[in-house]
Amino acid sequence: MIAIDIGGTKTLIMFSSKSRMKEFLDETDFDVINANPNDKYCTIRTSSIMNEANFHRFVSTLKSIDKEVISTFPGIVRVEYGKRIKFRVYSQRFPFLIGKHLDFDFVLNDAPAFTYFHAADFFKKRENAERTIMGVVIGTGINACHMNLWDFKRLTFINRIFEAGHVRFDGNEKCFCGRRGCAELHVSGKFLEKIGRGNPERVFSDERLMEVFYRNISDFFISLIITVSPHEIVIGGSVSKSVDMTLLKEKIESGLPHSRVDTGIRIRKDLSPLPHVKGLILAYRRFKQKYRL
Ligand SMILES: [Zn+2]
Numbered sequence: 258m259i260a261i262d263i264g265g266t267k268t269l270i271m272f273s274s275k276s277r278m279k280e281f282l283d284e285t286d287f288d289v290i291n292a293n294p295n296d297k298y299c300t301i302r303t304s305s306i307m308n309e310a311n312f313h314r315f316v317s318t319l320k321s322i323d324k325e326v327i328s329t330f331p332g333i334v335r336v337e338y339g340k341r342i343k344f345r346v347y348s349q350r351f352p353f354l355i356g357k358h359l360d361f362d363f364v365l366n367d368a369p370a371f372t373y374f375h376a377a378d379f380f381k382k383r384e385n386a387e388r389t390i391m392g393v394v395i396g397t398g399i400n401a402c403h404m405n406l407w408d409f410k411r412l413t414f415i416n417r418i419f420e421a422g423h424v425r426f427d428g429n430e431k432c433f434c435g436r437r438g439c440a441e442l443h444v445s446g447k448f449l450e451k452i453g454r455g456n457p458e459r460v461f462s463d464e465r466l467m468e469v470f471y472r473n474i475s476d477f478f479i480s481l482i483i484t485v486s487p488h489e490i491v492i493g494g495s496v497s498k499s500v501d502m503t504l505l506k507e508k509i510e511s512g513l514p515h516s517r518v519d520t521g522i523r524i525r526k527d528l529s530p531l532p533h534v535k536g537l538i539l540a541y542r543r544f545k546q547k548y549r550l
Contacts (some may be wrong), residue, residue, distance in 0.1 A: 259319050260541075261328040262367065262533040264303060265350070265397025265446075271298040271534050273323065280322050287315065298531070309353040316360060327363040327541050329370045329533055331398060336416040342548065349434050362550075363541040367533050368392060368400035368421070369414040374536030375491045375527065376409045391487035393478070394533075396494035398422050399441050403485040412543055424480060426473075440480075443473045446496050461499050474500065475508035482522065483514065493527035502526060 259277070262269040267290060272278040275294050282292060282299060287306065292299035306315045319326050332348025337358075344364035347355050372392030379390045386406050393401040399422030408414050422441035423434050432439040442448060449457035452466050460466040478490070492500065506524050511517050529535075544550070 258325040258327065258538075259323045260534050260538050261319070261326070262370070262531075262537065263306075263329055263331055264367070264533075265331060266303055267300045268303045268306060269298055269300045269531070269534055270319070271296075271531070271538075273297070277322050281318065284318060284322075287311075296531070298534070307351065312351070312353070320360075326361045327537060328359065328361050329367040329537050330359065330364050331367055331400075333418050333420065334364050334366050334416075342550075363537075363544055365415065365537055365540055366400065366402075366419045368394055368402040368419045369404075369417075370533045370536040370540060371493050371527070372402040372404055372491070372536070373409070373414075373540045374529070374532045376404050377536075377539055379489060380406050380409050385488075388488035389485075390489045390491065391481065391485060392527075393421070393481065393490060393492050394494040395445060395474075395492065395496040395500075397446050399445050399477075399494075401481055403487055412540065412547060415540075415544070421481060426477065440477050444470075444477045444496075446494075448473070449496065449499075457496075458499070471504060471508050475505060475512050478505070478509050479512050482509065482520070487522065489523045489525075491525055491527050493532055497526050500526070 258273050260271045275297055278294065278297050278299060282289065288302040290300045290302060306312045330346050330348065331350055332346055335345040337343040337345060343358045344361065345356060346359050346364065371394050372390065375392055376390050379385050389403060389405045391401055391403045400419055401421035402414055402419050404414060422445065423432065423436055423439045425438050426440040426443050428438045430442050431437055432442055446457060449460050449470065452469060453459035460470050502524055510520055
């Protein structure tokens with residue numbers, strides 16, 4: 258099996274054996290960023306598969322190496338149940354794929370894949386049986402997913418629309434998704450790059466910029482919390498690495514409606530390797546079991 262995680266900047270490809278990965282690296286002319294033979298994965302630049310001809314060439318290269326291919330997708334995935342289960346996708350990042358089927362064995366939005374990976378540990382603990390977990394991914398884009406034990410066991414998050422980065426946030430700036438003023442424009446890695454004038458790290462060494470960023474990110478989390486009220490939040494993606502969790506929690510709690518609220522919500526960062534692709538593989542295993550594939 259080949260498992261792919263299509264990110265905003267990088268696309269990770271995980272193989273079932275080192276020889277299959279070598280076969281791909283020998284054949285490919287895609288822009289390879291790095292290769293990790295021990296963990297059997299490599300990453301390529303997502304921009305190198307963002308046009309129709311290259312994307313189809315990418316898919317057929319992978320399918321010539323391994324018949325079974327699964328993938329995350331940075332947009333809306335609609336599952337069609339029939340003799341053969343099909344996955345119809347929608348994302349303005351891939352305009353040539355809008356409303357088309359991806360010829361893969363399983364496709365899942367990256368936010369539920371990330372959340373499922375953490376939910377697998379979370380729901381192992383008995384005391385969490387009646388609690389919920391929310392995964393929030395903040396990288397080039399933003400997305401989130403919320404799960405209870407039933408969602409985790411029954412995969413009810415498949416065929417739902419996860420686009421938390423595109424809730425209306427502020428201003429009238431046009432977003433790539435077709436809407437205006439989306440949260441993604443004010444919280445994501447792209448925003449850090451914009452206010453840090455090309456260098457996201459600058460934001461965290463400049464008090465004024467940092468204040469703007471923490472105000473935005475805490476406002477965004479407050480909106481998520483007062484909408485779905487999770488018990489635990491795990492934050493992943495490239496931006497999460499720079500975020501101070503204690504400060505974020507403080508800002509969230511002091512900004513909640515009514516007054517300073519002790520939410521009891523555990524907020525933590527994801528420090529695990531490859532959470533999206535691992536969550537994707539776990540969810541696919543469960544999916545095959547559920548639909549007897
Ligand atoms: Zn948008």
